[in-house]
Amino acid sequence: MSSPALPELAHTPVGHIPVIHSTLVRSFAAHLTRPLSFRLTQLRKLYWAIKDHEKELLEACKRDLGKPYYETYLTEINWCLNDIIFVCKNLESWAREEKAKDIPLMHAVTRPKIRKEPLGAVLVIGAFNFPYQLSLGPLVGAIAAGCTAVLKPSENAPYAAAMMQRIIAERLDSSAYTVVQGAIPETTALLDCKWDKIFYTGSATVGTIISKKAAETLTPVTLELGGRNPAIVTRNADMRLAARRLLWTKHMNAGQICVSQNYILIDKEVLPTFLEQLKVAIKDFYPNGVRESEDYGRIVNEKQWQRIKKMLDSTSGKILIGGTMDAETKYLEPTVVEVTDPNDSLLTEESFGPLIPVVPVSDLDEAIRLANTIHATPLGIYPFGSKAEVSKILDSTRSGGASINDGFYHASISTLEFGGVGDSGSGSYRGKASFDAFTHRRVVTSTPGWVEGLLSIRYPPYKGKMEKVKKMSEMKPDFDREGRVVKPGWLVWAFLLGGNGFVQGLGRWAVILAVVFGYRGLRERQSKL
Numbered sequence: 001m002s003s004p005a006l007p008e009l010a011h012t013p014v015g016h017i018p019v020i021h022s023t024l025v026r027s028f029a030a031h032l033t034r035p036l037s038f039r040l041t042q043l044r045k046l047y048w049a050i051k052d053h054e055k056e057l058l059e060a061c062k063r064d065l066g067k068p069y070y071e072t073y074l075t076e077i078n079w080c081l082n083d084i085i086f087v088c089k090n091l092e093s094w095a096r097e098e099k100a101k102d103i104p105l106m107h108a109v110t111r112p113k114i115r116k117e118p119l120g121a122v123l124v125i126g127a128f129n130f131p132y133q134l135s136l137g138p139l140v141g142a143i144a145a146g147c148t149a150v151l152k153p154s155e156n157a158p159y160a161a162a163m164m165q166r167i168i169a170e171r172l173d174s175s176a177y178t179v180v181q182g183a184i185p186e187t188t189a190l191l192d193c194k195w196d197k198i199f200y201t202g203s204a205t206v207g208t209i210i211s212k213k214a215a216e217t218l219t220p221v222t223l224e225l226g227g228r229n230p231a232i233v234t235r236n237a238d239m240r241l242a243a244r245r246l247l248w249t250k251h252m253n254a255g256q257i258c259v260s261q262n263y264i265l266i267d268k269e270v271l272p273t274f275l276e277q278l279k280v281a282i283k284d285f286y287p288n289g290v291r292e293s294e295d296y297g298r299i300v301n302e303k304q305w306q307r308i309k310k311m312l313d314s315t316s317g318k319i320l321i322g323g324t325m326d327a328e329t330k331y332l333e334p335t336v337v338e339v340t341d342p343n344d345s346l347l348t349e350e351s352f353g354p355l356i357p358v359v360p361v362s363d364l365d366e367a368i369r370l371a372n373t374i375h376a377t378p379l380g381i382y383p384f385g386s387k388a389e390v391s392k393i394l395d396s397t398r399s400g401g402a403s404i405n406d407g408f409y410h411a412s413i414s415t416l417e418f419g420g421v422g423d424s425g426s427g428s429y430r431g432k433a434s435f436d437a438f439t440h441r442r443v444v445t446s447t448p449g450w451v452e453g454l455l456s457i458r459y460p461p462y463k464g465k466m467e468k469v470k471k472m473s474e475m476k477p478d479f480d481r482e483g484r485v486v487k488p489g490w491l492v493w494a495f496l497l498g499g500n501g502f503v504q505g506l507g508r509w510a511v512i513l514a515v516v517f518g519y520r521g522l523r524e525r526q527s528k529l
């Protein structure tokens with residue numbers, strides 16, 4: 001493929017940012033983005049913008065991250081295109097007004113419903129490692145929900161950022177969607193504006209800055225942050241599968257993936273077999289060597305390369321496989337290091353690179369204890385073992401998501417909601433969750449005039465009304481003061497047909513009566529024939 005010409009990144013003048021903000025606020029207030037037809041047209045235009053510029057988008061990631069075209073296509077282009085089609089197909093049903101659930105009978109007359117309203121003018125801040133998916137993915141959610149939006153791509157993937165600006169400016173309505181380019185000064189100017197939502201993907205350190213700034217104006221945030229994700233490999237796991245799968249999740253994008261495992265806790269009995277299988281897998285994936293392969297990316301910039309190198313330099317662990325690096329080409333060989341100290345730099349920091357620390361453990365209990373100590377709320381957890389062992393791991397740990405018998409499979413399904421927990425993030429997106437992330441569920445009731453007589457119970461004077469209200473609306477507990485469930489007497493049970501409460505009992509009676517009368521009616525008709 002001949003290299004297409006690419007635009008260069010140019011930072012947006014800081015002075016322009018308040019003007020951009022007020023344009024988007026005005027467009028939202030003028031209801032430009034509310035009609036579904038407008039949103040669908042913009043999404044369809046974005047689809048074709050990506051499709052028509054596929055070559056340039058692939059090349060931009062190659063220049064920014066040395067990313068193989070195949071990886072960019074699989075994890076970015078194909079992802080975004082399918083995401084848009086999925087959203088377009090479902091938008092009408094997601095945006096439809098919902099009848100509220102779980103409404104007590106006495107309130108049903110007000111017909112509570114939920115309207116799906118756009119949050120307003122929103123800010124999306126993307127990260128460099130999957131520059132399209134992590135920027136355009138949330139933007140698709142914002143467009144679908146009916147918001148106006150500014151996208152601030154990561155300046156650390158400059159060609160990808162410039163390409164996104166080009167296609168958005170060329171194809172989308174610029175009074176509703178625009179790209180602001182830049183680094184800290186430009187992002188700070190953006191954060192000085194009042195948004196209706198901020199969607200941020202990146203490090204926890206910057207996530208804290210964003211959260212503090214948003215808190216000043218009570219702006220809601222979704223935070224998609226990093227994690228020190230463990231993989232746990234027990235003696236009952238399939239070593240060949242575990243090695244191949246965990247190698248792939250650290251080789252892709254040269255390990256610059258928020259959901260890949262940061263370290264592997266492995267039963268010491270099976271460590272030698274696992275290492276053998278890792279060597280076999282490396283040879284399989286890169287028959288002519290990793291460095292020579294076109295299928296292996298590079299570290300995004302000198303700063304990140306130095307950071308990962310420093311982590312490796314300061315480990316007290318023993319390098320078992322790899323270790324080669326080259327500053328000039330920002331190459332870092334996938335490197336397996338045996339680590340025994342839980343305070344080792346390779347475990348206490350997120351590598352966000354191709355480092356594979358393996359921590360030998362005596363049993364599953366030790367693995368779980370270490371996983372909970374090293375980082376209690378990672379973005380993902382990856383158990384490999386028997387069914388019972390996997391259940392035990394899931395029952396005794398926390399994480400944003402989990403993939404059993406694989407590294408981050410759960411995060412590779414574009415329609416499955418994705419997000420962290422605790423300090424690995426809050427809120428989720430993807431598929432319908434992207435629409436929800438930018439939507440306010442506005443609850444509406446409508447009180448008819450004719451219920452005024454019934455409503456008089458709520459108006460002063462209150463004297464004598466307490467007892468009436470208790471009778472009308474107080475629910476009966478099915479538990480005692482010790483928290484034990486109190487079974488209803490057989491008479492009540494028979495009256496409710498075992499249902500939990502009056503409404504359920506009534507429903508069961510209705511079903512039985514419908515069946516009985518239906519059957520009788522059928523018999524009568526048959527006897528007349």
Ligand code: NAD
Binds near residue numbers: 126127182204420
């Ligand atoms: P990055 O350098 O691309 O920065 C992310 C964004 O933050 C950029 O748009 C950048 O301009 C902005 N930013 C940086 N400093 C800022 C500041 N002081 N004030 C305001 N904005 C600022 O990416 P990064 O932060 O190095 O990303 C790596 C981290 O992101 C890792 O921890 C990784 O795990 C995490 N990550 C998480 C996800 C996820 O979906 N949960 C995805 C990708 C990356």
